[in-house]
Structure formats: structure tokens, C-alpha cells
Amino acid sequence: MREVSHFIGGKQVAGTSGRFGDIYNPNTGEVQARVALATTDEVAAAVENAKAALPGWANTNPQRRARVMYEFKRLLEANMDELAELLSSEHGKVIADSKGDVQRGIDVVEFACGIPHLQKGEYTEGAGPGIDVYSMRQPLGVVAGITPFNFPAMIPCWMFAVAIACGNTFILKPSEKDPSVPLRLVELFREAGAPEGVLNMVNGDKESVDAILTHPDIKAVSFVGSSDIAQYVYSTGTAHGKRVQAMGGAKNHGIILPDCNMEQAVKDIVGAAYGSAGERCMALPVAVTVGQKTGDEFVERMLDAARGLKVGVSTDTEAHYGPVVSAAHKAKVEDYIQMGVDEGADLKLDGRGHTLQGHENGYFVGPSLFDHVKPGMRSYEEEIFGPVLQVVRAESLEEAARLPSNHQYGNGVAIFTQNGRAAREFAAQVNVGMVGINVPIPVPVSYHTFGGWKRSAFGDTNQHGPEGVRFWTKIKTVTSRWPEGDIGDQAFIIPTMQ
Numbered sequence: 212m213r214e215v216s217h218f219i220g221g222k223q224v225a226g227t228s229g230r231f232g233d234i235y236n237p238n239t240g241e242v243q244a245r246v247a248l249a250t251t252d253e254v255a256a257a258v259e260n261a262k263a264a265l266p267g268w269a270n271t272n273p274q275r276r277a278r279v280m281y282e283f284k285r286l287l288e289a290n291m292d293e294l295a296e297l298l299s300s301e302h303g304k305v306i307a308d309s310k311g312d313v314q315r316g317i318d319v320v321e322f323a324c325g326i327p328h329l330q331k332g333e334y335t336e337g338a339g340p341g342i343d344v345y346s347m348r349q350p351l352g353v354v355a356g357i358t359p360f361n362f363p364a365m366i367p368c369w370m371f372a373v374a375i376a377c378g379n380t381f382i383l384k385p386s387e388k389d390p391s392v393p394l395r396l397v398e399l400f401r402e403a404g405a406p407e408g409v410l411n412m413v414n415g416d417k418e419s420v421d422a423i424l425t426h427p428d429i430k431a432v433s434f435v436g437s438s439d440i441a442q443y444v445y446s447t448g449t450a451h452g453k454r455v456q457a458m459g460g461a462k463n464h465g466i467i468l469p470d471c472n473m474e475q476a477v478k479d480i481v482g483a484a485y486g487s488a489g490e491r492c493m494a495l496p497v498a499v500t501v502g503q504k505t506g507d508e509f510v511e512r513m514l515d516a517a518r519g520l521k522v523g524v525s526t527d528t529e530a531h532y533g534p535v536v537s538a539a540h541k542a543k544v545e546d547y548i549q550m551g552v553d554e555g556a557d558l559k560l561d562g563r564g565h566t567l568q569g570h571e572n573g574y575f576v577g578p579s580l581f582d583h584v585k586p587g588m589r590s591y592e593e594e595i596f597g598p599v600l601q602v603v604r605a606e607s608l609e610e611a612a613r614l615p616s617n618h619q620y621g622n623g624v625a626i627f628t629q630n631g632r633a634a635r636e637f638a639a640q641v642n643v644g645m646v647g648i649n650v651p652i653p654v655p656v657s658y659h660t661f662g663g664w665k666r667s668a669f670g671d672t673n674q675h676g677p678e679g680v681r682f683w684t685k686i687k688t689v690t691s692r693w694p695e696g697d698i699g700d701q702a703f704i705i706p707t708m709q
């Protein structure tokens with residue numbers, strides 16, 4: 212059986228722990244490969260390689276580092292089809308979504324090509340007599356990234372492309388559910404000209420995560436995954452003296468105002484709620500309609516749209532979405548649907564028990580739609596991460612806007628309206644990190660920054676964009692004095708504003 216190994220010191224290295232995780236094909240439910248799960252010692256070996264590579268890489272001039280990024284971008288583009296097929300076969304998302312996943316990664320690599328410009332620092336000439344002050348952004352050292360299953364191309368690139376362009380060396384610990392694309396990324400990065408040890412990958416579960424969080428030579432950790440683990444990673448990593456950013460789960464709301472373009476809103480939300488089987492942290496699983504008429508019309512149209520979705524295998528080019536990632540996840544999504552029924556929400560469309568002829572053991576869940584969902588219901592308060600849309604009815608914009616603001620998660624939110632003033636006010640006031648105005652999935656472009664609020668992110672620096680550069684660098688400020696002539700016993704004067 213195919214085995215996914217680690218990548219340490221510029222080459223694939225077979226695991227030695229004797230422990231393996233199964234990699235499934237979600238279309239069929241079959242085990243298609245296995246992945247080695249690292250021990251603490253294997254993580255330590257990766258750190259040693261990254262440490263050895265650090266001085267050379269940190270002292271490589273920024274433009275040369277950027278050239279590796281340019282070549283990596285070219286290789287990703289050249290290998291797009293292969294990467295997308297591999298990604299779909301382990302994750303289950305349809306090929307078009309897998310290509311989007313890779314493309315979003317490429318976007319961040321493209322951003323990383325320009326990082327020399329953001330690492331320049333600042334300069335003040337003549338802050339005092341003969342005194343100049345300048346700052347520089349230096350790499351942190353050996354750093355690490357721990358990533359989830361749902362964007363196995365994009366999220367590793369969020370982290371390692373930015374960190375490495377800044378001069379750090381890196382340990383990637385991808386999800387054990389779909390590690391083959393991350394491994395290909397790491398191989399392609401080496402092929403692009405990265406010296407050995409600059410980017411290493413260890414596969415694993417909690418043992419490898421704990422080894423990363425407690426290793427004294429790892430200076431920073433970026434994490435993306437579910438909120439409880441994110442909080443654990445944040446508290447453990449910071450307790451061990453590391454800089455940590457840890458992105459967590461989400462429950463994004465879309466507010467539907469009576470004056471919106473309803474046809475467009477339904478079209479947008481059907482993609483945002485059900486696309487990629489709802490397994491996106493920027494999916495839109497809650498629609499809040501304002502006013503009875505808006506609610507009735509939205510539910511009627513959405514039912515039609517959801518019924519029209521084709522659920523298929525990930526290679527089916529006509530399918531809107533494929534299976535969810537695992538049998539356990541399918542069971543979890545179906546349990547939440549039952550919970551919604553038990554809590555008294557009105558199940559208009561039930562996706563449970565969805566089977567596909569010839570793929571009876573695949574992890575398919577049909578589109579589900581709940582109406583009259585209420586705050587306080589557990590199925591509303593928690594993240595389902597499946598193809599389930601919950602409609603909450605509100606009487607006013609104020610009531611609707613309070614829902615995402617009061618929710619435990621604060622990743623993304625969207626408002627659908629033609630009233631610019633209402634949208635502007637909403638965007639300014641809502642207690643959520645990323646806002647869409649007539650945009651259902653407001654994922655910021657790579658040169659802006661990605662990150663939620665509340666239990667959607669622990670730590671205070673976001674992914675990519677200038678914030679990403681700040682996370683992966685530390686600032687040093689130099690005050691220098693080169694006075695004219697002999698300074699004799701003149702004392703050093705701290706420059707002041709006078």
C-alpha cells in the first residue's frame with residue numbers, strides 16, 4: 212500500500228514509529244494509503260535540519276529568497292492538474308474546488324514573491340545630532356505550521372510561503388487525513404531551489420503536535436483547525452515561550468435584507484452553504500432573513516436551489532459537491548441534523564442517508580435545510596461543518612445583526628442589501644473579523660489579511676498580507692551616532708522631539 216512519509220533535510224524519510232494513520236478515499240470509503248505518524252524524536256530530527264539550514268537561509272538576500280518563490284509558483288501552476296486530482300481523491304471536494312484550493316495557495320506564493328518590499332524596515336535620518344534610527348524585520352528562526360484537512364494546499368502555503376520568504380526555516384505538520392498534497396508542495400518547493408532543511412514536513416497526530424509545541428528551538432507556531440484544539444495549541448505554545456497564532460472554527464451568518472437582489476443572494480448562498488460539502492471555514496451555514504415576507508421567499512427559493520444540487524463523486528465535473536471527508540464526519544453531520552429536529556427546528560430538506568449508486572460506501576450527505584432555527588439551540592451554537600443551511604428569522608436589521616455579533620464564533624459574516632448606508636454601518640459595528648457586502652464568502656485576497664475574531668482565532672496576528680509578515684518576523688531598532696569631529700566627553704543624548 213502507498214505510504215506517505217516525512218520530508219526531512221531535503222528528502223522523503225520513512226517513518227520509524229511503527230504507527231500509521233489510514234488515508235481514505237471518501238468517494239468509496241476504501242483505505243487507499245497510509246501515513247506515518249511521527250514520534251517526538253522524528254520531530255526533533257526535523258528541527259535539527261531546519262536549524263542547520265537557518266543561518267544560510269536567513270542570510271540569503273531577500274531577492275534570492277523571492278526567486279525560489281517565483282519558481283515555486285511556476286511549478287504549482289505547471290502541476291495544477293495533478294495536484295487537484297490528488298487533493299480530490301483524499302479530501303473528496305470536486306476537481307474545480309481542488310483547483311481553487313491550489314490557486315488560493317498560488318495567490319499567497321505570489322504575495323510572498325514581493326515580501327522583500329515589506330521587510331525593508333523604517334529609517335529616520337537625523338533623529339538627533341548625527342543620530343539616525345532604523346528598524347529591520349528579522350526572521351524568528353525555526354518555525355512551524357499545523358494545518359487542517361479542509362484546505363490541504365492553500366493553508367500550508369498561507370504559512371510556509373510567508374515564513375520562508377521572510378528568512379525563517381519551517382516544519383509543516385499537515386492533517387493526517389489528506390497529507391499527499393502537502394508532501395507534493397514540499398517536494399516542489401525543494402525542486403524550485405530551496406536548500407535542504409529550509410522546508411521540512413512531519414506527519415502525525417497529537418504526539419507530533421505536542422513535540423512541536425514544547426520544542427525549545429521552535430520560535431513560532433501557526434495553527435488552523437477546530438477551536439478547542441486551537442485554544443490548546445495557543446495556550447500550550449505560548450506557555451512554552453512561542454509566538455502563536457491559532458485559527459479555529461466558524462459559524463458564518465448571511466443577513467438577508469428585504470431590499471436585496473433575492474435571485475442573486477440565493478444563487479450566492481447556495482454555493483456558499485453547500486459548496487465543498489460545507490467543509491469551509493468561510494462557508495455560510497446560517498441565513499438570517501429580515502421580515503416574514505423576505506424569510507418566506509428566501510426559504511422557498513432556497514429549497515428549489517438546494518433540491519437542484521447534484522451530489523457526486525469528486526471527479527464528476529457536473530457535481531456541485533462531493534462526499535465529506537470521513538465516515539466519522541458524516542456521522543457527526545447527520546447527528547447534528549437529528550439534533551436540530553429534536554430541538555424543534557423545521558427540517559425542510561433532509562440530506563441524511565444519501566447514497567450514490569455504485570458508491571454506497573462513500574461519505575455522501577445530501578443538502579439539508581432548516582427553517583425557524585433559534586439562538587440557544589445547540590445545533591445553531593456549534594459548528595456543523597457539513598452541507599446544512601440553517602435559516603433564522605428576524606424582525607429587524609438590529610435583531611439580525613446581533614446574532615453574528617453575539618455568536619461564539621466570529622470568522623466571517625455577509626450582508627445582502629442594496630442599501631449602502633445600512634451595509635456600511637453593519638460592517639463597522641459587527642463583532643466579526645471578515646465581512647462581505649453582497650459577497651457570500653469574503654475571503655480576503657492574499658495581500659490583505661485573513662483572520663477571525665472571538666473563538667475563531669486565538670492570538671492577535673492574522674495570516675498572510677502585511678500582518679503575516681509581522682507574525683513571522685521580529686523588529687529590531689538601531690539608533691546610531693556618527694557625530695562630526697571629536698566628541699570628547701560629551702554624554703550621549705537620547706533624541707527627543709524638542
Ligand code: NAD
Binds near residue numbers: 387
Ligand atoms: P482539527 O482541529 O481536527 O485538526 C487540525 C490539526 O490539529 C491537524 O493537523 C490535526 O492533526 C491536529 N490535531 C487534531 N487533534 C489534535 C489534538 N487532540 N491535539 C493536538 N493536535 C491535534 O481540524 P480539522 O477537522 O482538520 O479541520 C476542520 C476545522 O478547521 C473546522 O473547525 C474549521 O472551521 C477549521 N478551519 C478554520 C479555518 C480558519 O481560518 N479559521 C480555516 C480552515 C479550517
